[in-house]
Amino acid sequence: MRQFFASFYLNKYFLAFIVIFAYLESVQIRYFFGRKVDWYLFTPEAAVAQLFNAMLLFVIIGIVIKRFDEQVSLSRAIRVFVISLLIYVLGNNLLSYLVALSFGTVARNFNEASLTSSNIKYVMDVFVYGGFFLAHYYFQKNQEDKAKLANLEKTQMQSQLAQLKAQLDPHFLFNNLNVLDQLIEEDQAQASAFLHDFSDIYRYVLQSSDQQLVPLDDELAFAQRYFRLMQQKYGQAYRLELSGEVPTQAFLPALSLQLLIENAIEHNLGTELSPVAIQLKISEMSLKISNVLKPKKQVKKGGGRALQNLRTQFELLGKYSMHIKQNESTFEVTIPLIFENEH
Template sequence: MISILKKAYQNRYFLLFILVFAYVQSIYIRMIVRREIDAYIFTPEAALATLLNAGLLFWVILYFIKKWQVSNVLNTMILLKIFIASLLTYMISMKIIGLLLALIFDTVERNFNKDAFTYSLFSDLLDGIIYGGFFLAYYYHHHSRKQYEKLMIYNDALAKSKINQLKNQLNPHFLFNNLNILDQFIEEDKEKASDFLNEFAEIYRYVLKVSEKELVSLNEEAAFARQYFNLFQYRYGKAYRLNLDVKDSNGFIVPLTLQLLIENAIQHNLGTEDDPVEITIRIDESIQAFNNIRLKRNAKPVSGRALKNLEEQYRILTQKPLEVNRSADRFSIRIPIIHSLSI
């Protein structure tokens, strides 16, 4: 009983709609039959009886849905089978209930003569079609919405899992590259190595903090990018130059995006103080980054793994793709700004 009341409460608006519809229907039928308006026309007992009968029909439909609807995919033939079987079962049940009541109150002759039986049969058929149609439309709409919500939850969890997997590929890459630089400093200049290590510790603290985030603010990432570039100035001086221009800081970005762009430019290009590699990052309606190309001699073939990794993250988070262009002397990339933390 408690379960039934709970279900009724959960679907109270649908049941209220059925009751109101049945009440309007009863008023309309009485006005046609009686051809006059009086207080009896507006009494609600017929609507309440219709609601009870509809409840029986709904229970029958649910029974056949559980029996035959084995897949979450809606099948027209299965739906038609459920509807016809439910309609026949409902009509037979109504006749059996009507016969039992007629036997109890000794009204069999009045209620089951040819005219009365035909009228009640047609009435049950019409009500079954109308209210059964209402219920099936409501049930499958509600079912589809729940399936959609489950799918959204699943896709969201899958996207977050994928993003975490991609970040786990980037972070070791970041760590090992800088440890190699530190190793070189230890051999060449221990004092510089100590300063570098302190700077690196601050930067990696940021990396650990944002590893659990899907997005960070543009201001936060820009500040990190400047601090990160300082690490390379320990090693290369003015052989690499960064021009980071933030014209519009509204929005969010995938963590470590700017760091990756800076690292790629430095890793694949050889700069000198006389002929530096110029790295420019402009943040306005989008993020535009470009650098001149001075490829290192005997450099390892470029795998592009880190950039593909970044492209995959943005593919998951936004419908706008990254735009990458390469020429003989220039590399450029355009990255969309994400304007919502809701993924």
């Protein structure tokens, strides 16, 4: 029985409310009919009887919900209410008839006046106590369903983010191994320095791989280390320009800035005489990275996948969106900053 009541969220606070309400109702009814205050007004036997009826009603409603429908909707709640009303009224009449029959008082207790009075009381019991029960049950059920849905969405989001990160990490690794391969052929000493720096950078990649978000300060530091790594291959063909103050408690998905810098380098041809300036501007709520367009003649197949991957990460994290703007001369990406109290 305890498990049965627990399945309908009938905790001690709700039951305490029912006990207090039943007692106050019995006091009110006695005063309404007696119009006097005495010790009998406050005796609890009527409240106990009413509490018994209420618990019987709760059991009936619980069985109806279990038998017919547990889903939350207004039409289903009305159906449960009507079925429970009919069962409660008919059940009480049958029980009263059997008691009257055993004591030989059928004629006195089952005349028109007494039947009307008792059935009105039964109906009012269902409306009052049944209303309390259904309101409490469907509210708690709705809260539980919302929590389950939120947990499901969170689990799905974490799973999708993990899949996206799993795509990004090899992407980062293979791209830089290609750079290392080229440097080995051109300059072994530079390749050795590149490999040393790359090991430090990839350590950050591994450490942040299991985090949805990382502090903006860490991302900026990592992006600058990554850019210095790229300069070992390209020299001064690309320039990184940072501006703006870093907000406190701001976060980004891991590797966001590295991905955007890499995108600018991969798709634009810079030289030392005509370098590509990559501008990174930090504002209060967002970060914008832009570059002058100097498209390469040959671009890797599958270009744009990394940007789409990053856009999807922001969408999965909630009400955040990444904006891409391009005209004839510039390419610009704006990403929102995520603050500690928002995640």
